Amino acid sequence: MAIRINGTETRAPADPRVSLLDLLRETLHLTGTKKGCNQGACGACTVLADGERILSCLALAVQFEGRSITTIEGLAGQDGMHPLQLAFIEHDGFQCGYCTPGQICSAVGMAAELARGAPSAVTTDLGAATVRFTGEEARERMSGNLCRCGAHNGIIAAITQTYAGAAL
Amino acid sequence: MTPFSYTRAGDAADAVRLGAFGGAKYLGGGTNLVDLLRETIERPSALVDVAGLPATIEEREDGSLLIGAATRNAALAEHRAVRSHYPVLARAILAGASAQIRNMATVGGNILQRTRCAYFYDDEGSRCNKRSPGQGCDALDGFNRIHAILGASADCVATHPSDMCVALAALDATVHLQGPAGTRRLKLTGLHRLPGTRPDLETALEPGELITAVELPALPAGARSTYRKVRDRASYAFALVSVAAVLEADSGTVREVRLALGGVAPKPWRARKAEDALRGGPATVQAFRAAAESELADAAPLRDNGFKVELAKRTITAVLGDLAGVAA
Ligand SMILES: Cc1cc2nc3c(=O)[nH]c(=O)nc-3n(C[C@H](O)[C@H](O)[C@H](O)COP(=O)(O)OP(=O)(O)OC[C@H]3O[C@@H](n4cnc5c(N)ncnc54)[C@H](O)[C@@H]3O)c2cc1C
Ligand code: FES
Ligand code: FES
16 A cells, blocks of 8 residues: 555555655655644644644554645645745745745644634533634634744734634 | 554554553643654554544534544534533633644543653652652652642652643543443542552553543533643643532522642542532632631642642632632
């Protein structure tokens, strides 16, 4: 079984100790996905597995055989950048850019969660079928992605602008 | 990481057969185990991947819920039945870790996650009886702000870090196990051990035993439940103190109450003393505070964590007050 990465079938590493993050960066040279802490605390390594956001540093590559991974390199479409990538530019959602690929993959995964009405820790009504996507919701849902440059305000602005309408 | 083999289990029987070999370990989402492998705190010779085992959530006729151990934390918190009948569980899960980690983490792995004590993690520089039995404990006289105030011992003061388990303790959950000797059931409150003189022995599980499911009995009709977590930042941090509570009050009287605490003990701490003090008595702020006092009477704070005693009392009082609809 292979791992599908940005649409291309890739053989899983022979050594099961290789993390998904190291497979992406070291073997496939997909260096968009970043290694921050390598222990689950920063979110820089966030990628999408069958559309769900996960941390590639806490995953062994072999766990994802048969699954489909999308990294930041796979997000842009035929006609250019993903709308969220454009929104990050418009809102100054970064300074050094190190956390950005993780932030963007995470927000794309978050949008799918919003669309199906998944609650968060700050959702008051757990029974509500739809989420009212406030700035507070955005901050809570994105709390797994840290930005050492402190670009959070721009990040949250880019995300809320992109998804506020779509999610309601 | 030290070398290991990797096999995906096809079903529980397959997993138990593979897991019976010495040195084998089950792998759920990997969010705790991969970290510990990297730090060489865990050194298994074989990993048996059980993340593909049943992840179904079955609503049964008697109102109980049967949750497959491979169910992802996020899927459990998002499930309709959990959101409407067990809000304490949905809230506890959503208060833990991050969305990415909850998408990966399994119910079985969450229950068996290991402590976040920094001395346990510091293989090179610190002594830890849990990691290296008999070595000593550097947390006792070290930075112990996040450590236990209840149920600890002179050999270990580490806490169990799970939020989900605190809710499961308050919900009277039962854990289904399958091992080389067959299947059995265990109350979640009986699964984790207190450290005593053997902090390395963390659970009542036999070698090779697999968690296959978690069962939640129906809550009493009219019961309300919730979870509150107090931590150093608003999100993505472990609990300093957390409270899971189920309360059924009727005309100002406590009919039924179940209370569990997180962040304060080596295991999800079922607050039975407080429950006994409350059952049948008035549902008032004064009674809630008195019950919290009785539970915390045994607290043995360390150098840096004395604040947890008052914090736990206040959080218990506030959570019960919210559920009963009486303001402090
Ligand atoms: C940065 C960070 C922050 C976190 N914050 C929180 C928090 O605030 N609150 C919280 O509660 N948790 C928190 N966590 C911990 C997280 O909840 C756990 O890592 C997760 O629940 C473990 O589940 P898993 O499936 O990934 O387990 P794994 O890492 O796969 O396994 C953990 C253990 O369980 C065993 N195991 C797994 N499945 C089974 C089974 N079916 N039967 C028997 N044994 C099994 C494994 O052998 C291993 O020993 C955090 C983690 C990180 C990295
Ligand atoms: S590199 Fe994965 S969370 Fe920091
Ligand atoms: S832009 Fe530098 S870390 Fe976020």
